Amino acid sequence: MQKTAVVKSNDHIAAQLAPVGRETVQDRVYLELRRALIGGLFEPSQVLTIRGLADALMTSTMPVREALGRLITEKALEALPNRSVRVPPITLERMDDLLRARILIEGEAIALAATRMSPRQVSVIESMLSEWDEMRALKLKKDVDREVTLNQSFHFEIYRACGSAVLIPMIESLWLQSGPCIRVAIYAFSEAGEVDTAHFHRRIVGALAVQDAAAAREALIADISRPFNFLRNKLQSEAASKGTS
């Protein structure tokens, strides 16, 4: 026993330095990649290698390949016939497909949430609006990362209130899939003149406060449709200009 303890002493010290012993490395890698995908840190069509990610995340290939497998089944990544994996490319068809699914499922989730949220929960959501105004006030530099994170928190705080353990993972999967698109759109947003995200979110909160499920669904649809419509116009105009050149 002592002998093995001596051999293990390195591991033991490492374990003390990293007291988060509960979570596994593969979960950490999975969450890291997930965050990167939702945030749009990877470009569409970018190919990812197991060893490359393992080096970047300071671990072996083992946890990475399991995380990649999980992300592939969620359609957040794509397995090519080469056996290599890449971020799915953006196409108009896929965008419309994703938007339709998001309208369907997230719309249902918020309608459910509207009838179930307590005034207490609504006030929590409402308080998140002020963070937006804060960020808006000191918007010297465009903090796209923070905007993405805040937007995500706002929406999922609502979805969590729908009380469906089935719908929420599906919504997470949809966000994972549309992450790369959204990032492009939000980035283009901050260039193309300030469109007030907070305005749409206030509409949502207003509908939730009076438990108007239909209004909440409509407001949500308007909110999540914006980046898709924006990106669609952008892609179409690009295609048109390429056609004329």
Place this chain on the structure above:
Amino acid sequence: MQKTAVVKSNDHIAAQLAPVGRETVQDRVYLELRRALIGGLFEPSQVLTIRGLADALMTSTMPVREALGRLITEKALEALPNRSVRVPPITLERMDDLLRARILIEGEAIALAATRMSPRQVSVIESMLSEWDEMRALKLKKDVDREVTLNQSFHFEIYRACGSAVLIPMIESLWLQSGPCIRVAIYAFSEAGEVDTAHFHRRIVGALAVQDAAAAREALIADISRPFNFLRNKLQSEAASKGTS
């Protein structure tokens, strides 16, 4: 040029000789487990061990653990804090949750399919009805496996026609999650007096034939609700009898 043609012909022949050379072991394991889950071959709350499955599937632990990870992210399996994995147990809340999601998403899928299916495609679906009658005719032994498979083929042949690469994987995930419940219900069906599945499927085909999306959705909802309602009654009566005993 001729030489390369010759070289390629070898590959071509090899591909013909071993047409399963493309699929990896982990995919085989994943599909195997998936099939078992949808078919309800695993009992709810049953715990699965990596080494046990590896022995049963005649492979090492490596492909199995990747497959389990994928199934866990699809919520087809559940990761306990023990780090062991099990088939999720059945609860009334979860059943209702699953049914609501299936009505929402599969209903939308069939509504889309109704407007997009060609008469050619409808006739393909229609021809599947006769298989049911066949099976019904020689129903000496209750072939639950075949019934489950046939039901699956029928539904997904329709869903595939909706043309959404986003909705279909979600439906697959939902079937994966509700598989263990359904099996229990179908098995109980064949005991509790013949309810005609084919009748509901004929209603669906009839609506699709005239491209009536609303009617198709209604017929589908009636079809997929049956096993859930049946199982709900069963669980409730069991709980009641346990309460009185």
Place this chain on the structure above:
DNA sequence: TCATTACAAGTGTGATCACAAATCAAAAAT
């Protein structure tokens, strides 16, 4: 007799190695 402890078997996790297939680059042949 019952509870606690110590030991043993089992299980998941991560790392490393071996191998095959794919990719790329340079060299050779036409």
Place this chain on the structure above:
DNA sequence: ATTTTTGATTTGTGATCACACTTGTAATGA
């Protein structure tokens, strides 16, 4: 100069090993 071929590098896949943790059981204590 272009194409083909060959060799080296990279990459994914599967197997095996070492370790940590849990679980179950037998031995020891009160």
